[in-house]
Amino acid sequence: MTSWADEWPAGTADALVEDVRSLGAKVTPRTVTDYVEVGLLSPPLYRKTTQRGSDRRIYPPEQRRLFYELTAAKLRSPIKRVPHRTMIPIILFMWCMDDTVIPDIQARRALRAWAQNAGINSHPHRRDTAKKVIKQFAHPLATTGQRRIAQQWLLEGESSRKPNFDAIAEALSNIASPWRSRGVPEIIRGIGPADAPVTTDQVVAMWEFTLQVTQSLALETVPEHVLRRALQEHRQYWQEYQNIRPKWEAQAGDMADIFELPTNQEQAARQRVNGFITVLGNTLDLARPAFTRAEKRARARLR
Structure with missing residues (x-):
């Protein structure tokens, strides 16, 4: 089984957005931020490359591919608008299975989002x-x-x-x-x-x-x-x-x-x-x- 990082370089939010536009998805960097907030993505990594400042934060290869796969899954859905909360269990499932893609900080946010929506039924x-x-x-x-x-x-x-x-x-x-x-x-x-x-x-x-x-x-x-x-x-x-x-x-x-x-x-x-x-x-x-x-x-x- 190949690693999720294979052939997927790290990238900024703009790079993640550009990836999924090839699928026909209409997303913006704000979408990436929303994913981080609910635990669908991990927070980007800080990069200190200059003496007085830093470059834009970057997402690891695994997270870049994760954003692509989640977006592709949403596009395959027969539902026109797929709520973020419906994808949370998949993130938690991946976290429960292994440690290679979902870090604990992301899982904690995903668990928060899952818990906030638990029991909300018709x-x-x-x-x-x-x-x-x-x-x-x-x-x-x-x-x-x-x-x-x-x-x-x-x-x-x-x-x-x-x-x-x-x-x-x-x-x-x-x-x-x-x-x-x-x-x-x-x-x-x-x-x-x-x-x-x-x-x-x-x-x-x-x-x-x-x-x-x-x-x-x-x-x-x-x-x-x-x-x-x-x-x-x-x-x-x-x-x-x-x-x-x-x-x-x-x-x-x-x-x-x-x-x-x-x-x-x-x-x-x-x-x-x-x-x-x-x-x-x-x-x-x-x-x-x-x-x-x-x-x-x-x-x-x-x-």
Whole structure:
């Protein structure tokens, strides 16, 4: 495999613009600046070549080619105007894969842009997501009313971006164990593979610390060295997951599609980014408190 730097010299913003004009793209140096701001490109490198000044900042060969490839991909899209945010997962996917193109400073900005747009969906999309969650957890005996309450809490949490996790956990527990009575031990149902079942309380805990991670990334409060440590852990865990994935897929029954290999680059990027966010939550020590709160909620239902 050839390097991304092969036959691509470093260049200024004007050089990057000139490259893509051969594709028929109408861009300006301002476009390059916008790409840097959202993490689609890394900041250009400073060059000190004179005693009293400096030359224009320059983009490394890898970044020059990256701008070309991103622009070419946008031109291939059937969508007339492709928002910058839709390309962010591809940048993060590349960063998760190797260190040769995307530096940590660029990944940090890309994660900020990703986090700022996370959860922004249309009402139909939110409703479909809520229905899928309910279908995964609901016992056949769960009533229409119980399902409707759970769906409403999920929709409200997504639309407000301030979910009431206690209420969501209670509602999901009700549809998973619809026959329970206060003070009577409930039958805790898990979903997913037999070797790694997940309960409603555990899922809510994951949602909770994922939201906290997203908020931290949106404010850029996570240092680069922490992102680097989480990335190294993620790569190790990701390989371990790939080794166990076929077994879990075979055990998951109706949920086998969760463990299927992605069929396109968009799905692959989404899986990889979500996997990194989960690991980052553990690196930031946000996962343990969330699961502790989940255990307290579960115990409270037995009182």
